[in-house]
Amino acid sequence: xxxxxxxxxxxxxxxxxxxxxxxxxxxxxxxxxxxxxxxxxxxxxxxxxxxxxxxxxxxxxxxxxxxxxxxxxxxxxxxxxxxxxxxxxxxxxxxxxxxxxxxxxxxxxxxxxxxxxxxxxxxxxxxxxxxxxxxxxxxxxxxxxxxxxxxxxxxxxxxxxxxxxxxxxxxxxxxxxxxxx
Amino acid sequence: xxxxxxxxxxxxxxxxxxxxxxxxxxxxxxxxxxxxxxxxxxxxxxxxxxxxxxxxxxxxxxxxxxxxxxxxxxxxxxxxxxxxxxxxxxxxxxxxxxxxxxxxxxxxxxxxxxxxxxxxxxxxxxxxxxxxxxxxxxxxxxxxxxxxxxxxxxxxxxxxxxxxxxxxxxxxxxxxxxxxxxxxxxxxxxxxxxxxxxxxxxxxxxxxxxxxxxxxxxxxxxxxxxxxxxxxxxxxxxxxxxxxxxxxxxxxxxxxxxxxxxxxxxxxxxxxxxxxxxxxxxxxxxxxxxxxxxxxxxxxxxxxxxxxxxxxxxxxxxxxxxx
Numbered sequence: 001x002x003x004x005x006x007x008x009x010x011x012x013x014x015x016x017x018x019x020x021x022x023x024x025x026x027x028x029x030x031x032x033x034x035x036x037x038x039x040x041x042x043x044x045x046x047x048x049x050x051x052x053x054x055x056x057x058x059x060x061x062x063x064x065x066x067x068x069x070x071x072x073x074x075x076x077x078x079x080x081x082x083x084x085x086x087x088x089x090x091x092x093x094x095x096x097x098x099x100x101x102x103x104x105x106x107x108x109x110x111x112x113x114x115x116x117x118x119x120x121x122x123x124x125x126x127x128x129x130x131x132x133x134x135x136x137x138x139x140x141x142x143x144x145x146x147x148x149x150x151x152x153x154x155x156x157x158x159x160x161x162x163x164x165x166x167x168x169x170x171x172x173x174x175x176x177x178x179x180x181x
Numbered sequence: 182x183x184x185x186x187x188x189x190x191x192x193x194x195x196x197x198x199x200x201x202x203x204x205x206x207x208x209x210x211x212x213x214x215x216x217x218x219x220x221x222x223x224x225x226x227x228x229x230x231x232x233x234x235x236x237x238x239x240x241x242x243x244x245x246x247x248x249x250x251x252x253x254x255x256x257x258x259x260x261x262x263x264x265x266x267x268x269x270x271x272x273x274x275x276x277x278x279x280x281x282x283x284x285x286x287x288x289x290x291x292x293x294x295x296x297x298x299x300x301x302x303x304x305x306x307x308x309x310x311x312x313x314x315x316x317x318x319x320x321x322x323x324x325x326x327x328x329x330x331x332x333x334x335x336x337x338x339x340x341x342x343x344x345x346x347x348x349x350x351x352x353x354x355x356x357x358x359x360x361x362x363x364x365x366x367x368x369x370x371x372x373x374x375x376x377x378x379x380x381x382x383x384x385x386x387x388x389x390x391x392x393x394x395x396x397x398x399x400x401x402x403x404x405x406x407x408x409x410x411x412x413x414x415x416x417x418x419x420x421x422x423x424x425x426x427x428x429x430x431x432x433x434x435x436x437x438x439x440x441x442x443x444x445x446x447x448x449x450x451x452x453x454x455x456x457x458x459x460x461x462x463x464x465x466x467x468x469x470x471x472x473x474x475x476x477x478x479x480x481x482x483x484x485x486x487x488x489x490x491x492x493x494x495x496x497x498x499x500x501x502x503x504x
Binding site for chain 2 (some may be wrong): 075083084085112114115118142143165169
């Protein structure tokens with residue numbers, strides 16, 4: 001599929017093309033391969049948005065690694081006021097003593113990722129780092145150390161390349177700004 | 182928004198200078214007439230005709246005048262959100278004192294020269310012109326003292342002082358525009374409090390006062406969200422003093438809504454209209470100047486809504502998937 005807008009949707013404004021994304025991911029793959037050469041690396045994809053990114057990222061890497069997935073619940077206005085974040089799908093692999101790289105599609109407030117990092121840290125990995133395709137610093141509430149990042153974007157809503165709006169737009173091969181109705 | 186404020190002595194030609202500046206820059210000129218007309222559109226009338234300075238005689242009258250002046254300040258702040266302004270008088274240099282890109286100008290001339298100009302402009306006898314100039318100066322002095330508790334003749338309120346005996350009115354305008362262009366670059370912050378005084382400037386209420394009585398539903402929502410992500414927080418635990426009068430009394434203070442001890446971060450939420458958000462931004466700027474080591478972040482209406490919406494969307498999806 002090319003960069004033309006699907007869904008006949010004129011609310012999309014392309015920020016990064018397929019070519020720009022491919023090039024960026026190749027760069028990240030090279031850097032991660034170099035940094036983790038000879039180490040026991042576990043890539044932890046955060047469901048669901050990161051799967052597209054994770055697939056292309058791993059294809060651009062040239063070192064051995066393991067892949068696992070994790071998913072957590074999110075806050076909403078409807079959440080019971082006594083509710084707390086929890087892991088809805090845990091890792092199948094043990095990460096104790098191994099080098100963990102968390103792969104995210106987007107880091108914005110840092111709230112859910114902050115929780116995830118605290119949780120993973122308690123399992124005593126040899127190291128714990130973050131790789132995200134999109135970084136929205138302007139929305140950050142909780143500081144999280146982003147070690148590898150694809151694109152910095154301002155305080156706008158973005159879709160495509162795994163990022164969704166009501167589950168739509170994940171399969172776009174570009175990243176676009178979306179003006180929500 | 183670009184802001185140029187012009188304060189002038191009566192008879193100095195400051196009004197013409199302001200008009201030239203507005204014409205040459207395309208900035209909107211804000212003077213007494215535009216304010217009176219603008220407020221009248223909102224049904225707000227000048228309380229005591231021909232008299233804008235606060236009278237000391239009558240408490241009730243004072244109350245009306247104060248409300249009018251507050252409305253006027255809000256009106257000016259509103260205009261400033263979407264427009265570049267040249268503000269003539271009205272205490273503009275004080276209203277925008279904490280907005281660094283603003284340029285504050287004072288236009289002056291010698292008393293005798295101002296009297297001469299006033300005689301000519303209004304065809305007045307010398308005695309009448311002397312009286313008028315003195316009266317106008319007194320009025321401005323009184324206005325600044327009563328509305329802002331400030332000294333109108335304090336030259337530290339201004340970035341640029343122009344004497345219109347030395348420079349023509351249009352040239353004065355050109356100088357102001359040149360100064361504005363140089364000045365509009367962000368400035369280095371200066372004149373923070375002496376380091377030793379920092380502790381005294383922070384007020385911490387006693388622990389029992391902390392009852393989590395949220396001022397706004399959005400704050401409660403935000404607290405729930407922090408709880409959800411198991412992030413420790415305190416509600417309005419500290420008050421920062423921002424402004425003192427000449428006698429050292431605190432005249433402005435700021436209590437950010439939340440403190441996250443693990444992040445060492447203060448958070449101020451605003452779900453208000455842009456006007457109030459602008460004022461909060463000003464306070465946060467001031468706070469960053471005075472307390473550079475304190476981390477404070479403003480989350481505005483848009484940011485907060487997108488946070489909640491994003492999360493509600495997740496929830497909606499979950500329900501759909503279950504069915």
